[in-house]
Amino acid sequence: MSVLPLAMRSLWNRRGTALLTIFSIAVSVSLLLGVQKMRVAARDSFANTVSGVHLIVGARSGPLNLLLYSIFRVGDATANVSWASYQKIARHPDVEWTIPISLGDSHRGFRVVGSNADYFAHYQYGGDRTLAFAQGKPFGDLFDVVLGAEVARQLGYQLGDEIIVAHGLGRVSFSQHKDKPFRVAGILAATGTPVDRSVHVSLEAISAIHLDWQNGAQPAPWARIGAAQARQANLTPDSITAFLVRMKEPALIFTMERSINQYRGEPLSAVIPGVALTQLWDLVGIADTALTIVAGFVVLAGLLGMLTAILTTLNERRREMAIMRSMGARPAHIFSLLMAEAGTLALLGVLAGVALTFALLAIAAPLIAQRYGIFIQPGGLSGMDLSLLAGIVVVALLLGAYPAWRGYRNTLSDGLSMRV
């Protein structure tokens, strides 16, 4: 005869404590599931930072460095790529398109990215998403600027606002291109990629603001070239920082990679983004493993709470156990009664945790997508999630075996004697 209904009634009798126990398990489970969901979403988002690009090309350096400054806009390039080399590769018959990238300036801590119309036409992320304009349009005028979503949000810029670009990358810069202000022509929709934190201008604009600079130093007042004069000058850049390449056929990638790496004109490096992204994830993935471990310990703490809750009832229930023994209950009945309580608490805790997770995700997912551009798949539970949840119930039963065993021992020593 099953003791499960008895366990339920017993728990219901102590529903205050039982509910708190279930709630604490639920909270810890939803933390664990949340971390899992975020981890998957962050990983996808990370791997999807750039897509559709077959090669990233820059001056000779390691693949990580190249990936970091060209895509993640972290760190600096050691050298530039000459415009001539870029043109040569961009016009190669096997190349479908290229996106030039020119870095080095910033605006209030956000990187300024010089590029051209191809950037908005071809840049892809998240599989096959292309950049979309929340407001405005790509740059038409020389001094037009297109802001990433995060830049516009944090700095509160609107279309038509004037901004000054600073030379160098510091948040506070003393050398600013004050003589050549830019006008906000467009604001991009959030992507969840470093594009959100970029300030985009044309390659010509990058040339224009540096026209009068000599060896990276601000010009003397008499040598300055004004904005109006700059418009007349030849603004074809001498060099760019890096460029992204898409081949006509994926099969051509390796040939092109090899030929760029062996390019005789100047020392260049070409990397396949997926390879470099994997390397980078191996590095940053440690953090989310740590987060998962922490969440795991929180779950353990929740289960230990359950263990305590059951253990504290054991003594006051010795009498109840003795009554059951007098009616023919075997010690195994007592053991399974206590195990059933632990199992029920854990199972309800896990179910409530799953419900809580989905409820929180339903509320938070749109906000996170909008704010950080990380898309959390609503979906169900992955196989990994399910095995984690099953693992939690198993651990709960293992822990529950301790009070069950104590109860078992009690009934053996108590027999029918009634301890009140």
Added chain:
Amino acid sequence: MSAPAIELRDLVFSWPTGPTVLDIARLDVARGEKVFLRGASGSGKSTLLGIVGGVLRPSQGSIRVLGTELANLRPGARDRFRGDHIGFIFQMFNLIPYLSVLDNVLLPVRFTPRRGAAFAAAGALPDEARRLLVALGLHDPALQNRAVTELSIGQQQRVAAARALLGSPELIIADEPTSSLDYDARADFLQLLMQECARSSATLLFVSHDTSLGSLFDRSVSLREINRAAPPAGVAA
């Protein structure tokens, strides 16, 4: 069916590291007999009931209940035997606090299905439980679904008696069931209990230190007199 209810021979019980608690040469209780067992606390009463109930195993000697030698049964089999054939009533706090009155009465069936088999087959087990409750003086039907904690002690003891009698076990062991009742309730309770025992032709082993009740039984036995291991009178154990 002819075997006596209890047949105890040369029984010795001592705790593994303690002194001998029980040493009884002979105790017989016939089927259907109502026996009053007189024993103060410390006389080995709880131990004797534990042995007859199959919770404890004698160190030496034989204990046959309804013809079955309990000393030879394995612990699980003794538990099943107790559930199937013996109904217990204790002094107080007999009931599981989180079950209703009716569920308390029906509880033994959860552990030993055989106990209620005859009624359960007919789907009439709850009816039998209700009949017993009424027979023991709990007439109010609303009472049956109430929480047991709302009952008076007298009512609780009646529920406990109904539970012990459910499924007509052959032996009823009552351990001071009336000590927490006042005098009138005591006599009343005892009368109804005996009626129901007679109805199901159960044997009743009634343990109490209250000698004034002894006259109501077929026979009275003093544990102190038959237990050679009992401390001499006047010495509290």
